[in-house]
Every structure is written in structure tokens, then in C-alpha cells.
Amino acid sequence: MDKKPVIIGVSGGSGSGKTSVTKAIYNNFKGHSILVLEQDSYYKDQSDVPFEERLKTNYDHPLAFDNDLLIEHLKKLLNYEPIEKPVYDYTIHTRSNETIRVEPKNVIILEGILVLEDERLRNLMDIKLFVDTDPDLRFIRRLTRDIKERGRTLESVVEQYIQVVRPMHNQFIEPTKRYADIIIPEGGQNHVAIDLMVTKIQTILEQKSIL
Numbered sequence: 733m734d735k736k737p738v739i740i741g742v743s744g745g746s747g748s749g750k751t752s753v754t755k756a757i758y759n760n761f762k763g764h765s766i767l768v769l770e771q772d773s774y775y776k777d778q779s780d781v782p783f784e785e786r787l788k789t790n791y792d793h794p795l796a797f798d799n800d801l802l803i804e805h806l807k808k809l810l811n812y813e814p815i816e817k818p819v820y821d822y823t824i825h826t827r828s829n830e831t832i833r834v835e836p837k838n839v840i841i842l843e844g845i846l847v848l849e850d851e852r853l854r855n856l857m858d859i860k861l862f863v864d865t866d867p868d869l870r871f872i873r874r875l876t877r878d879i880k881e882r883g884r885t886l887e888s889v890v891e892q893y894i895q896v897v898r899p900m901h902n903q904f905i906e907p908t909k910r911y912a913d914i915i916i917p918e919g920g921q922n923h924v925a926i927d928l929m930v931t932k933i934q935t936i937l938e939q940k941s942i943l
Contacts, residue, residue: 749919771844
């Protein structure tokens with residue numbers, strides 16, 4: 733019997749509610765062997781790039797991510813080996829010197845806006861989810877979050893959304909919906925979809941004799 737861990741990919745645009753979906757699945761398996769890996773931890777190291785250039789980083793573009801390292805780490809976790817997860821420092825727009833040791837678990841939730849964009853990542857997943865939320869709701873959530881939590885101005889959030897976030901979503905994130913096994917409308921508020929997901933994960937774990 734295949735005893736490898738189960739990998740669940742959770743994707744969706746910024747403000748779609750993918751973090752809420754991830755938390756809901758995680759909380760349903762509390763006490764079991766489960767971990768969450770954020771794609772955001774795997775932004776490329778830019779320490780060799782001048783700071784002025786780093787300021788122009790487009791964090792919504794597939795090329796911003798170090799998927800090679802992420803895939804290497806996922807393969808280690810699949811072999812039940814620990815990893816040293818990178819820590820990204822947004823104040824200096826590059827990776828910090830710190831890492832976080834992550835121990836392998838039976839269930840791995842990989843969450844991020846572009847986790848379904850790379851075929852190599854998709855091929856490692858047992859279940860692929862796309863959290864699908866109306867653009868106006870996603871924008872409102874992003875706006876309130878960036879102003880409250882990140883001290884941004886209304887103007888800067890709106891400009892970034894129009895210049896970068898929206899076009900990148902339409903070009904790279906939205907098309908990955910076609911790869912999803914399940915599309916969840918309205919994120920964490922969709923309790924029926926989350927219950928179905930939890931049941932499906934339990935079935936896979938039982939099949940693998942993990943649970």
C-alpha cells in the first residue's frame with residue numbers, strides 16, 4: 733500500500749478565501765498528522781539584486797516563485813524527511829537568513845495563488861482545489877486587509893490592484909481553475925464544500941492506511 737503523505741493544493745486569487753478553506757480543512761484534522769505549507773514562503777531569493785530593483789518585484793507573477801526549491805522540499809516531505817522552510821522578509825524584499833524546520837506529516841496542504849500553475853507541482857497533488865470568489869469581494873477583502881494589517885494607503889492598494897494584481901490574476905491565476913478537481917465558491921463560508929473535502933481526504937487516508 734502506498735504510504736506516501738497526501739498533498740492537497742489550495743489555490744485561488746488574492747482575497748478569495750483560500751486561507752479560510754485551508755484553516756477549515758486543517759481544523760477538521762486537528763490532532764492528526766497535518767501541516768500547511770505556504771507558497772509565499774518560496775519567493776525567490778533576491779539577495780544578489782540591488783534593493784531598488786527588488787522594490788519592483790511582481791509578487792503575482794509565476795516567475796517570482798522558487799518552485800524548484802518548493803518541489804525539492806515537497807519530495808523530501810513525501811519521503812518523510814524534514815525540511816528547512818525559507819522565511820521571506822517583505823521589508824527587504826528577499827529571503828531572510830532564517831529558516832523554519834518543518835517535520836513531515838501525513839497530510840500536506842499546499843496553499844498559494846499559483847500552486848496549480850506549475851505542472852510539476854500539480855503532479856505531486858492528490859487533490860487540487862480552486863477557491864473561486866467574485867472579483868469585487870476579493871478586492872474589498874484585499875483592500876481592508878492591506879490597510880488594516882499592512883498600513884497601506886487606499887490609493888496604493890487600488891493602484892497595485894489595477895496595475896498588477898488584476899492583470900496577473902486574469903493572465904495566470906484564473907486559467908489554473910481548469911486544473912482543479914474541485915472549485916469552491918465563496919471560500920471558507922462554503923461549509924458544504926469543506927465537509928465534502930474533509931470526507932474525501934479521510935477516504936484517501938483510509939485507502940493509504942494512514943488514518
